[in-house]
Amino acid sequence: MPELPEVEVLRRSLEGLVLGRRIVRARALSPALREPLRQGELRKLVDGRRIIALRRRSKYLLLDLERDATLVVHLGMSGRLTLDHRANPRLLHEHVVLDLDDDEQLRFRDPRRFGLVFALPTQGLASDRHFVRLGAEPLDAAFQADDLWRSGRRRRTSIKALLMDAGVMVGVGNIYASEALHLAGIDPRRQAARVSRMRYGRLLGVVREVLERAIASGGTTLNDFADAVGEPGYFSVSLAVYDREGETCLRCGGVVRRIVQGNRSTYFCPRCQR
C-alpha cells in the first residue's frame, strides 16, 4: 500500500523530528525481512552518526548520515517507522530499533515482512542493485510527458502495467495507477502502444496531480500506513475508483468495475474510461 505519497508523507514528518539528531545505536531485533537484516553492517555504518538529510527515491526512504553513510528503509506492505519514547512498550513485529541521543527511538516494525532496512555508503547508492534500474521520478520536472510516451509507444503491455513499471517511472502502485487512469479517462486495459501522444501528455499531468493531492492529505491509509507519529492519512475518502467496485462513478454516474490485471485488482469506470 505505501506508494510514493505515503513515503513522502513519512519523509516530511520525520524530517521535522529527527533531522540533525544522532543515532547512538542501531539494534536488529528480529532479522527476518524481505532480505535478512545485517546487524554488523548496520551498526558499523549507523552507530554514533548524525542524520544530516532525509530523502526519498522511489518508495525508498533514505536517511543520510554523516561520514558517507545512508540508512535505507522500504515499508513494503505493512511497514511503519515511528518515533517512540524509550519507555513505550515494545510492540509485536518490531525489527529495528534506533536509539537516538535522548530517550527517544526510531522503530521499524513490519508484520508482513515485505519491508527492507539496510545501510550502505552514500556514494554507493546510485550503483546499488536496489536503485540501479529505477526509472524517473514522476514529480521531477525534468521528466516530461514525451518521455513517458517514448517509454510506452512500443510496449504491448497494458497502460496500467506501464504506469506501475518502476523501470519507467517510480512510485506509482496499484492505488494511484487506477486513480490516475480514471482521471485521465483511459481504459486501464488499453495497450500502452495504443495510447496517443496527446493522452500521454494528460496522463503524466494527472499522475502528478493525484500524487500531490494524496501527499497534501497525508497519504492513503487503508489498513497500515501511518506517519512518524502514528497519524493515518486521509486520502482514502478522496479515492474515485479504488476499492469502490459496484459504486457510482462520481464523474459520469456509471458503475465502477473491478478487474484483475497481472494478479492485481484494477478499478475503473467502463463508461468514462476509454
Added chain:
DNA sequence: CGGGCGGCCTGGAGGC
C-alpha cells in the same frame, strides 16, 4: 528482452 505469473508474508474479512 518483454511480459506474465507465482511466491514471499500475516492480519483481517467473509462464509458457513
Added chain:
DNA sequence: TGCCTCCAGGCCGCCC
C-alpha cells in the same frame, strides 16, 4: 462463536 479460506500488493525471480 469458531474455524477455514481467501485476499491485500511491492518486488523479485522464473520461464516462455
